[in-house]
Amino acid sequence: MRYVKGHGLQTRGRIVEEASCVLRQAGVDGVSVADLMKLVGLTHGGFYSHFESREALVIEAFASAMDRTMVQWRSHTKGMPADEQFDAFIEAYLRSGHRDDRAHGCVLPALGTDIARSSRKARGVFARKLDEMIGVIAGLLPGKSQKQARQIATGALATLMGSIALARAVGDNKLSDEILGAGRQALSGQSARRKPLTASGVRRPNKNCKETNDHD
Template sequence: MRYSKDHKQDTHARIVKRASVRLREKGAHGVGVADLMKEAGLTHGGFYAHFDSREALVVEAFGYAMDRSTARWRKLAAELPPAQRLAAIVEAYLTPSHRDDPGRGCVVPALGAEIARESPKTRKAFAAKLAEMIEMVAEQIVDAPPEAARRQAIATLSTMMGTLLLARIAGHGEMSEEILRAGREAALRAGHSAVKPQPSRKAAAD
């Protein structure tokens, strides 16, 4: 049976979407190609009609997940005044519901350590998506020069993602909640620090 071009594209997209969830749930090496294809309603033998290799699927699945996160942040930011956007992103990210649903959450806390051990090609693709995330967050930092906003965006994202990882490690009790609270406070400080240049010693003396 012949299928249309749209059918193949739809099937490809379905595989990537399912893979992005399963990889975040089970880890980059915790689920096999056969399982991923089965979940997409396809046979193992059909895999290479869509992807050159398992690595190609992993790269696409990573990219899909990161694009989804960035798109959610953009949508949230678009609904708010500029001064409220960064705080809204932080608050929406560091929640118990996000902690408890890695399969549909941010890919960096779920797979970051594994990605760091992947091939240069995979790391390069991941780094490109991470750069897009940084740029998007930097755009939400008002009243700061571009370089300062970028540094603050990196610090904010690092705090957010590290906090979520630690909260997951701690489980679902009071310690995990404490980590989320502390992380929210720290991420907001990182996002709003040093937005104005400090006066020189001479200017201060004058």
């Protein structure tokens, strides 16, 4: 049987897309190559004409999922006023719909712990993509220095990932919603301008301004 030009790439793309969903839903060890190939209508033997190993597919699948996630983040905040983008991103990430759609949600809470137990190569690819994700979030923080923006973005991403992972784990809708709400509260106001910290961790008063007893 003859195939049109590009058929192999289309098939590979289908396998990667299906794998990215299944892996987020079932985990790295939750699906076999045979089961995955059945989902895309191919035989087990056909797998190795597209990928040299199962690990190669896993790496490509989670990298693809991370790329898609970043596209979604950019799309969601596109056209918004710059000072509203970070808070809108937080609200979108920590919504119940994201918590409930594991297969199509952010790959970090779904596969982060699995990747930590994977090969050095897998962790290396993950780290590069994670760095890109931090950069996307840092870009939602206008008025911050690059160092400040990356620091806030890194902390925010860790909070977001942990909040979704815990919210999914508890299996209690009331507690799960409470976790999401706590995550939103923890990150609220992070995009606002703040007084710099001194070495002792006390906020330095702004020049020409009276010091107030704010507890932000």
